[in-house]
Amino acid sequence: MITIKHPADFPETYPLDRIGPRKDLLFFDIETTGFSGDTSQLYLIGCVYHDGFGWKLIQWFADTRQAEAKLLDAFFSFMKRFKILVHFNGDRFDIPYLEKCCRRLGLNHSFEGMKSLDIYRRVRPFRQLLGLESMKQKAIEQFLGVSREDKYSGGQLIEVYRDYLHTHDKRLYDLLILHNEDDLKGMPAILPILSYPDLFESDFTLSSLEMCTAPQDEMPSEPYLQLRWNSPFSVPVPLDCTLDPVSMELLGNEIACSIRLCQGQLKHFYPDYRDYYYLPFEDTAIHRSVGEYVDRSARKKATAKTCYTKKEGLFLPQFGPLWEPSFKEDYKSSLTYAAYSDELLSQPQTASAYAKQLLGWLAGQPGK
Structure with a gap:
């Protein structure tokens, strides 16, 4: 086994205290020869951590097939210094893979007691709202405007590692080490994506409310409610999305929404x-x-x-249980409404809850 350790250029692009104290954080990534820890080999584990003086990178590399168990021993022993693992898709791949490797090799290691922050898992519920083409790391990098060209994929490096085991060519060794190092150093580039779940899950302060009507030549002709909220968190890339009856713009820490009201007759079902x-x-x-x-x-x-009664008036759409009585256009309608009044959003808690409902609707998670 070969151990590499040196200072790391790890810019803090995101307020890490939202995750935990720096001393508790361990960023990690693994390289393997396949997708299952039962049938393939782990050959490299890389970590970035803060030692109180600065960021450091440490890697354990299996220079022989027999060194796999030593890698696992070294990593799990080192991991005990920390409390929070930070990774991308590690809950689905890296962590289960390492656990399977340990079982296959008869090693008594586990992740018990460690907290896990999976960037992929945190962002996945908001994929629709963010307009991400996929949940791959490169798609997130593109969304954030990060340009990083990888010469090799993890799959291509499997053959490189197999060639290294036969030749121990330093050029191949350098290629494997640098690929893992680049993956770890690239992690700060995607950390700002965590600002979106931070904001979407925060409490919101309603800053303005205005009733307006659409221009005469526009249809439908129902009145609109213009709402603005502020959040304690800001996002790095503005958003602009529409899902009837809501249109939203997100810039910095401000959400601006235009909501089409329903004017007419609706039904309350008992x-x-x-x-x-x-x-x-x-x-x-x-x-x-x-x-x-x-x-x-x-x-x-x-x-x-x-089993309904009817009511005539002006109604505000709601996207989950918030106000009663609630009204619908018909029994099968998924969208419910509340009879509109100026008092509906007068309470800060209710206004914040409504903002979260709107974001859940736009994210494809009605009722959230």
Whole structure:
């Protein structure tokens, strides 16, 4: 086994204290000859950490097939100094792979007691909202405007490592080490993507609310509500997205939303329909305690689809349970509404919850 250790150029592109104290953080990445720790070999583990004076990089390289167990022993022994592992897709690949390697080699190592911060996992729920083509690291780099050309992929380096085992050519060794080092040094470039889940999950302060109407030549003609919120967090790349009935712009720490209101008649459906009668002539439901006095020919047992009362007015769309009573266009409608009033968003907690609902709707997670 070969151990490499030296200072690392690791710019802090993201407030690391949101993850944890620097002394507790261990960034890591592995190189393997396949996808399963049961059937392939681990040949390189690289880590970046802060020793109190600056960032350091350490790597353990298997210069022989028999050195794999030594790599694992060295890594797990070193890992005990830290509390938080930071990685990209490590929850699905790196960590399970290392655990399988340990079982295959009969080593009693585990990640018990370690917290895990998987950049991939943190960002994945917001892929739709961010407009990411994929969840690969390169797609995130492109979104952030990071340009980094890899000469080789991890798959291509498998043959390079196999050739190295036969030749011990220093040129091949340097190629393998530098690829892993570049992956680790590239991690700060994607850390700013964590600002999006930070912001989306934060509390929001409503800064302005304005009612307006669309121009005469635009359809539909319903009024719009213009809302602005502020967050304690800022994002590196502005967002602009629309999903009817919401249009949103995100710049820095400010969210600006235009929400189309519904003007007209909607229905409130009662959940306990067995306790109601439906009156076909009035097109409404009434409670059985009152319906008993209605002529039998003018009433029916209500069903889930007919157990409603109607209301005329102006309605604000809601994207999860927030206000009651809630209203719908029809029984199967997924979007619900609340009767609009100036008081709906007057409470800071409610205004913040509504902002989170809007973002969940745009992210494809209604009700979040």
